[in-house]
Amino acid sequence: MKAQSYNNHVRFYPAHHFIYYPILILFMAAAIYFMFTTADQLLWGFITVIFIFLFCLAFMLRQHYALILQNRIVKTEFRYRYFVLTGTRFETIEYKFTDDQLFALRFAPDSEFLTLIERTLTENLSSDAIKKAIVHWKGDYNRV
Incomplete structure (x- = not known):
């Protein structure tokens, strides 16, 4: 394990920071895209709101x-x-x-x-x- 110092004491949790959040952001971006490019704007708007809520919830609770x-x-x-x-x-x-x-x-x-x-x-x-x-x-x- 690398010696810890002021410069490297911040820690990332790979499952959250490099897998879950990028996938959630990708799905959220896709939902926003479909909300503006398809006829089902209300449905995709609702799905977008759900993804935004999930992102915020995950961010707040991930280490609370x-x-x-x-x-x-x-x-x-x-x-x-x-x-x-x-x-x-x-x-x-x-x-x-x-x-x-x-x-x-x-x-x-x-x-x-x-x-x-x-x-x-x-x-x-x-x-x-x-x-x-x-x-x-x-x-x-x-x-x-």
């Missing part, structure tokens, strides 16, 4: 549940990691961070973790700034 669960798991791992490194519970200061900041901090190795937490608190770093500040990227290879 998995991402919610992943967010909870990442926060739990984060709390555990903070406790292991400091001996104190993270929940006492967790409210000072946004979810995006926490999710970005997970890429920091233990040697940079506490320093980046302090910097994030004092400088209110954005998630992108946190990711760019990480010197030795700790990959998250199991995310959805």
